[in-house]
Amino acid sequence: MAVTAQAPGGPQNIDLREPPSWRRTKNRLMTVLMVLAFVITIVPLGFVLVTVIAKGASVISWQFLTSGIPPNVLPANVGGMGPAIVGTLEITALATVISVPLGVLGAIYINEYGGKGILARIVRFMSDVMTGVPSIIMGLFIFTLWTLHFQYSGLGGALALACLMLPIIIRSSEEMLKLVPDALREGSYALGASKARVTVTVVLPAAIGGIVSGALLAVARAAGETAPLLFTIGIVTSVNSNVFSGATTSLPNQIFQNATQPYTGAQARGWGAALTLVVIAFIFMITARLVTARFAKYSS
C-alpha cells in the first residue's frame, strides 16, 4: 500500500527505493498465508454444504416434509420428518416468544436504567459469560428444574432454548440501544415524557431494526441446537401439535439419532433432515441480514 506508492517528484535527498527484496518477499508470503487461512475455512464449509445438499436433495419431497417418521430399517423412500419439522418450528417459536421480550427488557435495564452502575455492569458481564455456557448444561438445568416434575414437553425444550438465547439477545439488543443518539432521548425528556415512555416510544423504535436482526440470529442458532432438547422433549414418531404437553421431537434430535444408525434408509432421512435444518437456519440468517440492511437506522 503506502510503502510501494513512490511519490513522483519527491525531494531528491530522501531514499524512496523499495524495501530490500527479502522484506518484500516476507510481506508477500504473509499475505499469501492470510489468504490461505481463508481458503482453509472455505474447504470444510464447502464440503459440508455440498454433501448435505447432494445427499439431502435426493430425499426431500412433499411426502418427506409431511409424513410421520418410519422405523429406522425402512428404506429412504418411506415416511419422512414431518413431526420433527413441526416440533422444531413450534419449539423455536415458543422459545423466541419467551426469550425476546425478556432479553430486550434486560438490555433496556443495562443501557437505559443501570447506566454505569455496578449492578448493570455485573449483569452485562454475566450475560457475556452466560453466552459461553455450554448448551448441554441448559438441557441438564431444565431437565432438573422442569422435566423431572412435568414430564417431556415442547415447553421444556423451549425453556432450555430460551435460556440459551436470552444472553445473546440481551447483548445484541444492548449494542443496538447504545447506538441510539442521546439527543433523541434528551429531546423527548424536554417535551416532558417519562423515562418509560421515552424508552418505549422513542428509543426502541429507533433501534428496532438491529434488535430484530440480533433476535433472528439468536433464533437461527437456537433452531439448530440439539443438546438442550435431548433430555427435555423426548422423542416421538408422529406429530404432536401441542407444544405444552406430551413428548415431541425436533429435526436436530432426529439427525443425531439417525446419524448413529447402520441402516441406509435412516441415514438418508438424516441427510434430508439436515438439509431442511440448514435451510431453516439460513433463512433466519438471511432475513436478519435483510432486516439490518433495510431497517437499521444507526450502525456502528
Next chain:
Amino acid sequence: MSVETRADSAIPAESAHPLKHSRPLGDRLFAALALAAGLLVLVILVLIAVSTSQQASSWFSAEGLKIFSDNWNPGANDYGVLAFIYGTAITAVIAVVIAVPVSIGIALLLTEVVPRRRSAPIVYVVDLLAVVPSVVWGLWGILVFAPWAQHIYNSIASGVNGIWVLGFLFGGQNISGASFFTAGLILAFMITPIVTSLSREVIATTPSIDKQGAYALGATRWEMIRGVVWPHSQGGVVGAILLGVGRAMGETIAAALVIGSSPTITSHLFAPGYDMPAGIANLFGESSGIFRASLMGMGVLLFVITIVINVLARGVVERSARRSRGA
C-alpha cells in the same frame, strides 16, 4: 399502557419542588420490570449451579475423591471421570491449535489487507460456518469424514510409529476415524467464526495514526502488523482464544458423534476417546441412580470450568478494550 398515559402528565401539583417530584407509577413499574429481566441472568446462573449440583450430590458423596480417578465402569459402580476431563482438554487444545492461526489470519486479512467494502463476502462465509448446526457437522463428520480420515490416519500412524514425539502423538495401534483428532478438527471449524470475529474487533481498534507512522518509517505491511497491530491487540486476542477454548470444551453434539465414545486416556490423538459433553449426551438417556448423578456431576464440572474460562476471557478482553480506548 393506560397506566403510562396517566403517569405521563403526573407532576404532583402540591409538590413544593416540581423538579424533585417522585417518579410516576408506570415509570417505576417499567423500571422494576427491566431490572427483573436483567437480574434474571444472574438468577438463572445461580439456579443452574444449585440445581445441577444438588442432582449430582449423591455422586460426590458416594465416590468422594474417586470422582477424579480414571476408573470409569458403570457396570461395576466405578464413576471416575478423569478420562472425560482429559478428552475435553485434549480436544479443546487440538481445536485451538488449528483454529487460532487460521482465525488470526482471516482477521488480519479482513482488517489490514482487503478494502473495507470488499470484506463483506469474507465475513459472510466465516459467519456461515457458525450457522451450520453442530449436529450437521457431526453427521458429516461421522458418515463422510471419519471413514475417509481412517485411511489417512492409518498411513500417517504407520509412517511415524517409533519416531520420538510424532509416534507418541500420531502413532499407536488403536487407530479410528472417530477419534480425539477428528473431534478436535471439527471443533476447530466450529470455533473459527467466534475467534475470528473477536480478534477482528480487537485488531480494528488499532489507531490508524500508529499504522501510518509505521508505514512512514518504511515498514512493509507485515512489519507494520508485527510492530504496531500485534502489540496493540495481543491482550484482546488472548481473550478471544480463551473464549474459543470455552466454546470448544462445551460443544456437545458434534463431539458426541465423532469422538469415538471410549473413555480412555492416551497420548495417541488418532485413538477414540470421550469428552464431558459427549459423555453426558450419549449416556444420560440410559442412566439412573449414581450413574445419572455422575453425569450431572460432569455437567457441574463443565459448567464451573467454562464459567471460569469465560470470566477470565471477558476480563482480559474488557481490560484490553479499556486500555486501547484510554490510549
